[in-house]
Amino acid sequence: MSLSDQISGINFNKLSLQKKASGKLIRMVGLTLEAEGLVVKIGDRCMVERRDDTDIEAEVVGFDGSRIFLMPIEQVDGLQAGTKVSPLSGSSGVPVGFQLLGRVLDGVGRPLDGKGPLQAEEGSLQGEQINPLHRDPIRTPLDVGIRSINALMTVGRGQRLGLFAGSGVGKSMLLGMMTRFTEADITVVGLIGERGREVKEFIDEILGEEGMARSVVIASPADDSPLMRLRAAMYCTSVAEYYRKQGKNVLLLMDSLTRYAQAQREIALAVGEPPATKGYPPSVFTKIPKLVERAGNGEAGGGSITAFYTVLSEGDDLQDPVADASRAILDGHIVLSRKLADEGHYPAIDIEASISRAMPQIVSKQWLQKAQMLRQLYAHYQENKDLVSVGAYQAGTDPTLDLALNRMPMIQSFLQQELSECVKIDASLEQLKAILPDVPQADVSGQVNE
Numbered sequence: 164m165s166l167s168d169q170i171s172g173i174n175f176n177k178l179s180l181q182k183k184a185s186g187k188l189i190r191m192v193g194l195t196l197e198a199e200g201l202v203v204k205i206g207d208r209c210m211v212e213r214r215d216d217t218d219i220e221a222e223v224v225g226f227d228g229s230r231i232f233l234m235p236i237e238q239v240d241g242l243q244a245g246t247k248v249s250p251l252s253g254s255s256g257v258p259v260g261f262q263l264l265g266r267v268l269d270g271v272g273r274p275l276d277g278k279g280p281l282q283a284e285e286g287s288l289q290g291e292q293i294n295p296l297h298r299d300p301i302r303t304p305l306d307v308g309i310r311s312i313n314a315l316m317t318v319g320r321g322q323r324l325g326l327f328a329g330s331g332v333g334k335s336m337l338l339g340m341m342t343r344f345t346e347a348d349i350t351v352v353g354l355i356g357e358r359g360r361e362v363k364e365f366i367d368e369i370l371g372e373e374g375m376a377r378s379v380v381i382a383s384p385a386d387d388s389p390l391m392r393l394r395a396a397m398y399c400t401s402v403a404e405y406y407r408k409q410g411k412n413v414l415l416l417m418d419s420l421t422r423y424a425q426a427q428r429e430i431a432l433a434v435g436e437p438p439a440t441k442g443y444p445p446s447v448f449t450k451i452p453k454l455v456e457r458a459g460n461g462e463a464g465g466g467s468i469t470a471f472y473t474v475l476s477e478g479d480d481l482q483d484p485v486a487d488a489s490r491a492i493l494d495g496h497i498v499l500s501r502k503l504a505d506e507g508h509y510p511a512i513d514i515e516a517s518i519s520r521a522m523p524q525i526v527s528k529q530w531l532q533k534a535q536m537l538r539q540l541y542a543h544y545q546e547n548k549d550l551v552s553v554g555a556y557q558a559g560t561d562p563t564l565d566l567a568l569n570r571m572p573m574i575q576s577f578l579q580q581e582l583s584e585c586v587k588i589d590a591s592l593e594q595l596k597a598i599l600p601d602v603p604q605a606d607v608s609g610q611v612n613e
Contacts (some may be wrong), residue, residue: 184250211242259285536599
């Protein structure tokens with residue numbers, strides 16, 4: 164039989180493209196859905212049917228033999244056993260591009276602001292790895308508009324810093340000040356797992372119309388599913404990476420990294436991963452570096468991502484596993500003190516506990532010496548504060564303490580700043596020099612070196 168005869172015998176009407184095989188829902192425990200009959204891989208998206216004919220999107224997060232574990236990104240009300248689960252074909256990309264400026268989106272790129280659909284490019288949630296040897300080093304100071312940070316823990320362009328604090332000591336307010344005052348081409352704000360009320364407040368009161376025009380806000384409040392919160396953190400990093408690739412200097416603000424870690428903990432525990440460190444599974448401490456390392460400088464001549472991550476120290480415990488892991492991989496940390504906040508000292512930055520690892524590479528030797536001297540005077544005063552307050556100290560006994568007592572009112576005024584007050588980096592340095600004009604460097608023992 165010839166080839167033409169074989170072809171003529173085929174009924175093409177019966178031929179159609181094969182869809183991916185659907186499965187069924189067999190179990191639901193907590194937020195974890197279990198399905199069988201599916202041929203999928205980790206990260207694939209599926210649609211789960213609901214009684215009211217509206218489908219729920221879920222993502223494959225694990226498997227056990229033929230059982231597939233799914234994590235929904237929406238509310239799971241109305242699901243029942245035996246429900247059809249269908250894999251989604253096509254790309255799992257997220258919208259990126261300059262069309263996002265001025266918009267508020269959720270963790271999967273859907274607009275929350277009611278300004279219509281997005282006409283944007285498609286990007287990846289996972290981002291691209293940059294060879295660490297090809298990254299541009301941190302050499303340029305970045306003006307954040309906050310006097311104590313500019314002068315004592317100077318931030319470099321492309322640096323990644325953590326804002327460590329307990330609840331209610333002014334993290335979000337400090338972040339808002341940085342948003343308004345920092346000189347960056349584009350600001351990407353990720354509000355992950357925080358109060359829903361904060362989203363509108365941040366947009367209306369902190370960013371304003373002018374700030375919003377050059378910003379992208381990605382919000383996933385506390386009542387979102389853990390997967391949505393996880394995606395939102397990765398998504399705002401992807402958006403920042405896109406702008407960096409276009410040669411822009413980006414300011415990435417993520418509030419908070421702790422909620423990202425907690426979302427990963429919820430997912431990991433739900434699929435059976437054993438808790439290791441204070442209830443956190445090992446995968447949490449793998450996810451945090453992967454996310455943080457995506458920020459920073461790009462290749463030489465390209466753009467940069469300067470990132471600020473807030474880290475919630477529960478119960479003001481700086482040894483919290485997430486806080487400890489974050490501090491180890493970030494390029495510095497700014498610690499907010501509840502004691503200072505209670506005293507009405509704002510911003511409540513504890514200069515003794517805070518440090519910028521990039522500062523020695525981006526400021527002059529004289530500047531660094533002045534900053535170290537102010538820290539020493541402040542620390543020496545705090546050590547002997549009780550002695551002075553009860554009148555047990557006799558002037559002239561300790562030259563360093565005498566100097567600290569003399570300059571402390573100026574230092575206290577220097578460290579405090581109004582919410583609406585912006586102090587540029589040059590002005591911060593001049594004010595630092597005014598406090599310590601010709602003071603010789605002192606060593607830790609308190610002996611003054613001429």
